[in-house]
Amino acid sequence: MGEIDSINEEEIIMLQAQAQISKYMFAFVDSMAIKCAVELRIADTIHSYNGQKITLSQIATNIHSSSSPHMDYLFRLMRLLVRRKIFTASTSQDGDTLYGLTPISRWLLHDSELSVAPMFLLQTNPIIMSPWHWFSNCIKEGGIAFKKAHGCEIFEMASKDDELNNNFNNGMNSMTKCIMREVIKVYKDGFNSITSLVDVGGGIGAAMFEIVKAYPHIKGINFDLPHVVLRAQKFEGVDHVEGDMFEVIPHADAVFLKWVLHDWGDEDCVKILKNCRKAIPIKTGKVIIVDAVLKLEGEGLFDDVGFIMDLVMIVHTSGGKERTEDKWNKLLKEAGFPRYNIIEISAWPSIIVAYPQ
Structure with a gap:
């Protein structure tokens, strides 16, 4: 019997x-290890072999460096990431360790249409x-x-620091593509009923592009600060405005707000929403909000x-915050939106559709 049986x-x-x-104390090591793999494009290297599993030497050969990669460090990095199920490891007939992708590492591919690699580098x-x-x-x-x-x-620094601005925009752009796939799939009837839409705080236009691509009858306006629209x-x-x-x-017929209101306190959100109300028709207009709705006892996949x-x-x-439904209800009523509807999607935010009447 082991020692633990005697206690x-x-x-x-x-x-x-x-x-x-x-584990919590050293949780940052997991993030840094994954960041290292993203920077070295390890997932992309494995993916480039058309589904085949590859050796450590093959991974090392594809790492761009002024000198030879440190093979022991690379091995130890992969050992942890295999343990974390970021990659797989198996043994070939020759006794070599072969590495492959998992569903997790497929989200780290730089050139994939759906990738969180830029957001991982931002965070x-x-x-x-x-x-x-x-x-x-x-x-x-x-x-x-x-x-x-x-x-x-943060927004002031991004306006002055081109590298941070690009990092921020690329990160948000990558997450937008992931989320918008779900938004467009679930809210298709809602987009069908409008002919013009303004995306407030739309960044470099990724969300509006996805909407207009799926609904070409919509005239899209991507609205953001000058250094972002640039x-x-x-x-x-x-149109970028x-x-x-x-x-x-x-x-416009409707306003789209994705991950905007959670950046601001209640007072600022009321100001933004009141300006949204002025921008849409009172009888037929609506504001489409994509943000989290916290569930205090929620056990869902993304809660x-x-x-x-x-x-x-x-x-x-x-002053930014994520909000429960009670907080959203209070915020929307104060801004002049007495009626709303919450639509859940397969992602951490939900769709909140607010009406001025």
Whole structure:
């Protein structure tokens, strides 16, 4: 019998707790290991062999470097990522270890239409990560962690730092493609009924492009700050318009808000929503919001992500938060939207359709 059999139940519970807290203590190592694999394009290398599993040497050969890759380090990286089920490992007839993709690593392919690789690089960017070290300070005395770390807010820094701006836009663009696939599939009847749509805070236009591509009868307006629109790609059927959503929003049959309101506190959200109300017809207009609806006891596939993102909002925004349905109800009524409908999709946000009448 092993040593663990000789200890009592309370000691077993404490040992299990110690093991669990140790995993949390070093959880950042998993993120950094995956980031390393993304930067080295390991998933892309394996994918380039047309479904075949490949050796460590084949992976190393495809790593662009001024010198030979450190094979022991690479082996140890892959060993952990196999354990985390990011990659598979099997033994060939020759005794070589062969590595393959899993459903998880397929989300890390750079050139895939649906990829979270750019968002992974954004969230693990040192500029984005350093504000987390100010989190406890924010709880003690308030304030914005990002500003405490960098002396300005995230959107201000992005407007001045081209590399961060590109990193931010590319990350949001990659997640937008993933989410919009679900939004368009579930809300198809809702898009059929409108002829013009303005995407407020639409970034470089990824969401509007997906909507107009699926519904070419819609005249799309991608609306964002000047430094963001400057990077937007030209899409047929989409006009890029620069401006400030706190001042005025272009007129359309409907307004689309994806991951915008969670960046702001209640007072700012009311201002944005009131401007949305002015931009749409009172009788037939609507605002289509794509944001999380927190379920306090939720055990769905993506429910945890909403609570994680809620803390991201504390660290990276000035008052941003994820909201329960009760909070959404209060916010929408205060902004002049007495009626709304929540539509769940297979992703961490939901669709909230708000009506001015």
